Amino acid sequence: MNEQHRTIVVTKNTGEKDVFDAEKLKTALRRSGATEAEVDLVEQEVLDNLYNGITTKKIYRLAYNLLRTKSKRTAGRYRLKSAVMNLGPSGYPFEKFLGRLFKNRGYNVTVNEIIKGKCVTHETDVVANNGTEQIMVECKFHSSIAQKSDVKVPLYIQSRFLDIKAVWEQQPELKNVRFVGMVATNTRFTEDAKDFARCVGLKVISWDYPAGNSLREWIDESGFYPITALQSLRKKDKELLLENNLVLCRELEPHRQKLRELNFSESTIKKILNEAAHLIS
The missing domain is CATH 3.40.1350.10 (Trna Endonuclease; Chain: A, domain 1)
Known part of the structure; x- marks a missing residue:
């Protein structure tokens, strides 16, 4: 990281200001299971788009969108905090x-x-x-x-x-x-x-x-990832599953019939279960 990036000030979700710390970004990426190549790629993408006052939410979105193109499993784990908030x-x-x-x-x-x-x-x-x-x-x-x-x-x-x-x-x-x-x-x-x-x-x-x-x-x-981590589910679908006591991604495959009863199409069920399997693998 060059000297220019060492002085970039970011805006946290609380509204507080802080100096951008690339190590925090890389730690979060590694914790999600990203390879070193993916870590370097995401870091460079974020650095290329930094500006004073950028929100941490914007940084997260930049990192997440790039991760999704590389690994749905890693992207799902990277957005874990957001999933819990949901x-x-x-x-x-x-x-x-x-x-x-x-x-x-x-x-x-x-x-x-x-x-x-x-x-x-x-x-x-x-x-x-x-x-x-x-x-x-x-x-x-x-x-x-x-x-x-x-x-x-x-x-x-x-x-x-x-x-x-x-x-x-x-x-x-x-x-x-x-x-x-x-x-x-x-x-x-x-x-x-x-x-x-x-x-x-x-x-x-x-x-x-x-x-x-x-x-x-x-x-x-x-490895208990909530179903709110799944991008293949719409917000109303997540709410429906939670109302029916389906909370974890690992609970979806054993309850495939329940998904049918809740009127999910076979193609949608396949897509949901595939993403869930990648996330918990």
């Missing part, structure tokens, strides 16, 4: 997606369970139990990537968790189980939110936090 707008599909990730990690899972606490009744998003620990997970889904969960979120969730925990502690079948509260978000937490959670022992997980155990890394480890 698990809305209600946030319920995000809760089901989190439930799938916990099941993959060896937990028995219930989603949207009504639980009576010591003081009041709560509707929980995800409860996960692996025999040694039971986790109450509250999901904070944001439709805008610029939106963060601030300190009020863990403050509120911690009080709910303690109310539920007081009842769990009285249940004989949970005598040797450790109880954990957690907040999961598809975007990020403010520093105050992370500090408070760390102080009271509340777990928090976001797109890139904590390092080494973030939502992005959970997804990469599991």
Whole structure:
């Protein structure tokens, strides 16, 4: 990267300004499975189109469009963050997606369970139990990537968790189980939110936090890519599949008949399943 590119200022989704960092771009490309040749090609394309004030969204689009011509699998993985952002707008599909990730990690899972606490009744998003620990997970889904969960979120969730925990502690079948509260978000937490959670022992997980155990890394480890990553599906088709509890790309092939029942044509089904197979391979 030449000196000219070292001074290019980009506009983040939050509206903040920052100096363009080619290494961040290359790291994201490599994480998606791009070859070094593809990384170099995309980097050069982006560098050729840089200008002061360019948005990170524009940079992403340039990279993604070029990747699509080289490898649908790599392109699909590169747009993973966008795919998770599309698990809305209600946030319920995000809760089901989190439930799938916990099941993959060896937990028995219930989603949207009504639980009576010591003081009041709560509707929980995800409860996960692996025999040694039971986790109450509250999901904070944001439709805008610029939106963060601030300190009020863990403050509120911690009080709910303690109310539920007081009842769990009285249940004989949970005598040797450790109880954990957690907040999961598809975007990020403010520093105050992370500090408070760390102080009271509340777990928090976001797109890139904590390092080494973030939502992005959970997804990469599991290979559980949401159906919203598929370009062969229109927005309304994605919504239809999510409404019918088809959340993951790997769930589509075993439910081919369900796709027929939802009035997808055979040619469309073939196209969808082909893209899904490439993504999860």
